[in-house]
Amino acid sequence: MIRGRFGVDVQFTDSTIAGGSQSLKTLTLQGASEYDFGKVALVSGTCGTAVVSVPVAPTTYRDSGGNVISFASVSRVAFSATGANLVACDGSGGCGIEDWTIYSRAGQVAVSEALETVAFSVNVYGTTGTAAYTLVMYGS
Amino acid sequence: MTNVRGRIAIDVQFADSTASGGVQSLKTLTLQDATEYTSGKVAIVTGTVGTAAVVVQTQPTTYKNATGEFVSFESMSRIAFAATGKLCNCGDVNEMSIASNNGHVAATLVNLPGGDTFVVTPDQPAGTASYTLVIYGT
Numbered sequence: 643m644i645r646g647r648f649g650v651d652v653q654f655t656d657s658t659i660a661g662g663s664q665s666l667k668t669l670t671l672q673g674a675s676e677y678d679f680g681k682v683a684l685v686s687g688t689c690g691t692a693v694v695s696v697p698v699a700p701t702t703y704r705d706s707g708g709n710v711i712s713f714a715s716v717s718r719v720a721f722s723a724t725g726a727n728l729v730a731c732d733g734s735g736g737c738g739i740e741d742w743t744i745y746s747r748a749g750q751v752a753v754s755e756a757l758e759t760v761a762f763s764v765n766v767y768g769t770t771g772t773a774a775y776t777l778v779m780y781g782s
Numbered sequence: 783m784t785n786v787r788g789r790i791a792i793d794v795q796f797a798d799s800t801a802s803g804g805v806q807s808l809k810t811l812t813l814q815d816a817t818e819y820t821s822g823k824v825a826i827v828t829g830t831v832g833t834a835a836v837v838v839q840t841q842p843t844t845y846k847n848a849t850g851e852f853v854s855f856e857s858m859s860r861i862a863f864a865a866t867g868k869l870c871n872c873g874d875v876n877e878m879s880i881a882s883n884n885g886h887v888a889a890t891l892v893n894l895p896g897g898d899t900f901v902v903t904p905d906q907p908a909g910t911a912s913y914t915l916v917i918y919g920t
Contacts, residue, residue, distance in 0.1 A: 646796030646811070650887035652862045652916050654788030654824040658848040665848040669788070669826045671862050671916045673887035682796045684811045706807040707800035718886065720794040720813045728893055730877070743877045744890040750860070751792040751815040752890040755869065755881040778794050778813045 644682050648718060648780070649674040650753060677780060683711040686776040689729065689764050696777055697761040716758040716781035719744075722751045723764075727771035732763040746775070756781075784847045786824050790860060790918070791816040792889060819918065825853040827915045831870060833907040838900040838915055855896035858919035862889040863902075867911035871903045881905075882913075894919075 652671040657664060683703035685696050700712035723729035723746040733742035733756050744752040745767065756779075764775050796811040825845035827838050842854035863872040865882040872888070873879035875898060880888040883905075902913050 643800070644796055644798045647793070648886070649791075649793040650862065650889055651789070651791040651793075652887070652889070654786060654819070654916075654918075656784050656786050656824060656848045658784040660849070667848045669824055669916060671826070671864060671887055671914055673864060673885055675884075675886055677796070682798060682811055684813075705800070706798045706809045707802065708807075720792065722813055722815065728891060732877075742871075742879050742881065744880055744888075745878065745893075746891055749815055750790075750817055750891055751794070751813055752880075753792055753794070754888040754890065755883055755886055757881075776813055778796070778811055780796070 644680060645678050646682060647674060647676050648720065648753060680780060680782050681711055681713060683779045684776065686774065688772060688774050689766060690772045691766045691769060693763045693765045695761045695763055698758055698779060701779065713779065713781045714759065716756050716779045718780045719756050720751055720753045720778040721775065722746050722749055723773045723775040724749060725771060725773040727773060728767040729773045729775055730765055730767045731777065733758045784849055786822050787820050788824060789816060789818045790862065790889065822918060822920050823853050823855060825917045828913065830910055830912050831902050831904050832910045833904065835901050835903040838902065840899060840917065841897040843917065855917065855919045857896055858892055858894045858917055860891050860918045862887055862916040863913065865911045865913040868909050869905035870911050870913055871905065872915060873901055873903065874898055
């Protein structure tokens with residue numbers, strides 16, 4: 643049984659003072675989704691500029707019962723990579739018309755809806771560098 | 783000139799449990815990040831998309847800051863995107879593309895020069911969707 647959540651919280655204030663008067667604008671974009679069914683897997687590894695394939699059917703992750711997780715479709719992902727270089731996570735199945743790619747570096751997490759049935763590809767974006775990555779996949 | 787302060791926080795947590803033979807096994811999965819920003823520029827752009835893609839300009843954007851000036855980016859480093867109504871992509875002219883539906887917020891790092899546009903594309907032609915795009919940069 644799985645239970646979990648994806649939470650994203652973006653909040654900014656933009657203020658200015660002029661002539662003794664302060665103006666303030668706030669920007670907020672927030673979303674929190676709870677999940678009490680489905681499948682979840684976490685895959686971590688290292689990569690360079692060469693593409694590393696992260697298959698989803700099956701993954702390399704074993705659940706609490708010791709069973710290897712295999713997705714029919716991954717619907718949401720969170721991706722994090724270390725280091726100063728941007729690291730790309732590509733979906734082969736894609737979402738919509740465009741190729742699907744998200745980026746992370748320095749431990750900053752990227753999240754997105756996905757429609758992946760085959761494998762994700764992870765690589766350092768650019769011509770040099772290595773990184774450690776973590777990919778959390780949720781789906782069915 | 784405005785003073786921008788803010789944060790982007792992402793919190794993904796799952797518990798995976800199994801009970802068998804009187805024994806319960808539990809695995810937890812966590813991926814979290816919270817980044818504070820004390821300078822730079824931020825803009826929020828909202829709109830609707832129907833059957834055709836919508837282009838979001840960044841130099842300048844349509845968002846006015848606290849001084850009433852349109853925010854114009856010299857570079858962009860992070861975005862957050864949410865869509866309701868149907869699945870939508872938000873991508874740039876190169877490779878970046880994130881997707882959202884049902885108000886699920888998507889976010890990614892980017893490394894784009896000011897002037898690059900974002901394109902909000904519907905996955906399905908039928909129906910309409912509302913979207914919100916937050917752009918952070920300099």
